[in-house]
Amino acid sequence: MEAKVKSLTEVTEPLIEINDLSVEFQTSTNDKVIALNKVNLTVHKNEFICVMGPSGCGKTTLLNTIAGMQNITSGSITIGGKNIEKPSPERAVVFQNDAVFPWMTVEENIGFSLKMQKKSKQEIQQTVNQFLHLVKLEDFRHAWPKQLSGGMRKRVDIARAYAANPKVLLLDEPFGPLDIMTKEHLQEELRRLWMQAPRTVIFITHDLEEALFLGDRIVVMTPRPGKIHSVYKPNFPKNRDMSIKTSSAFVDFRKRIHAILKQEEAEGSETK
Numbered sequence: 597m598e599a600k601v602k603s604l605t606e607v608t609e610p611l612i613e614i615n616d617l618s619v620e621f622q623t624s625t626n627d628k629v630i631a632l633n634k635v636n637l638t639v640h641k642n643e644f645i646c647v648m649g650p651s652g653c654g655k656t657t658l659l660n661t662i663a664g665m666q667n668i669t670s671g672s673i674t675i676g677g678k679n680i681e682k683p684s685p686e687r688a689v690v691f692q693n694d695a696v697f698p699w700m701t702v703e704e705n706i707g708f709s710l711k712m713q714k715k716s717k718q719e720i721q722q723t724v725n726q727f728l729h730l731v732k733l734e735d736f737r738h739a740w741p742k743q744l745s746g747g748m749r750k751r752v753d754i755a756r757a758y759a760a761n762p763k764v765l766l767l768d769e770p771f772g773p774l775d776i777m778t779k780e781h782l783q784e785e786l787r788r789l790w791m792q793a794p795r796t797v798i799f800i801t802h803d804l805e806e807a808l809f810l811g812d813r814i815v816v817m818t819p820r821p822g823k824i825h826s827v828y829k830p831n832f833p834k835n836r837d838m839s840i841k842t843s844s845a846f847v848d849f850r851k852r853i854h855a856i857l858k859q860e861e862a863e864g865s866e867t868k
């Protein structure tokens with residue numbers, strides 16, 4: 597059961613079903629680390645979910661498990677009713693450090709996965725052009741990654757993941773290392789891209805404002821062993837820009853979730 601779902605007004609088709617998911621690790625000293633403990637969550641088709649929580653609460657483990665890169669100890673994850681067993685092109689992952697190939701131009705990077713999928717040259721070119729346009733890099737199609745800024749490379753990385761036409765996009769703190777202005781610019785661009793080309797997105801972040809700006813729902817996890825503490829649906833306008841950050845509804849949500857995170861942090865340090 598999801599805890600405290602706030603004003604869930606839209607009902608869409610469930611796509612990802614996470615049921616009683618637990619993941620344990622064995623350390624080198626043979627100790628057991630419970631990274632996830634009976635996590636339950638339903639993610640709907642074309643929903644944008646942000647996952648937040650204290651460091652070490654299992655956010656990356658959750659993302660890696662959905663990606664099929666991490667074994668499940670118990671419970672299950674299904675996508676469209678099918679169990680996840682291994683990585684698949686239907687789930688594209690974007691990490692904190694971009695995965696842009698330095699030996700390929702911008703357009704070759706964006707078209708790479710389509711080439712691997714043996715799409716026709718014409719289809720590759722069409723999709724590459726569409727995403728170059730969506731991430732506003734048309735003038736840089738022949739540029740090499742080393743000629744781009746960090747923010748531009750991140751746009752290539754997101755376009756590369758998107759162009760593969762995955763059902764699910766998994767993003768693990770993709771804007772973490774960027775400066776605040778670049779970060780906010782990319783947040784607006786990602787939201788705009790998602791509005792124009794909807795996908796199911798799971799976005800991990802430490803940044804509460806980023807989560808509130810980007811997400812349709814915000815999942816707050818507890819300190820290790822990671823569980824879902826609460827799920828919020830702020831219902832901000834679908835089409836949004838940075839100006840919502842100063843709205844009273846945004847400030848109010850920010851305060852509420854911040855208080856929960858502070859309390860979790862305090863409880864976590866008491867039990868250490």
Ligand SMILES: Nc1ncnc2c1ncn2[C@@H]1O[C@H](COP(=O)(O)OP(=O)(O)OP(=O)(O)O)[C@@H](O)[C@H]1O
Pocket residue numbers: 621622623629630631649650651652653654655656657658820
């Ligand atoms: N391969 C591993 N072996 C042992 N323990 C691990 C392994 N991977 C993760 N852990 C532990 O599992 C817990 C969850 O880790 P995870 O990286 O998922 O947390 P996180 O919430 O993403 O953290 P952060 O926000 O700091 O990136 C942590 O205590 C971590 O030390």
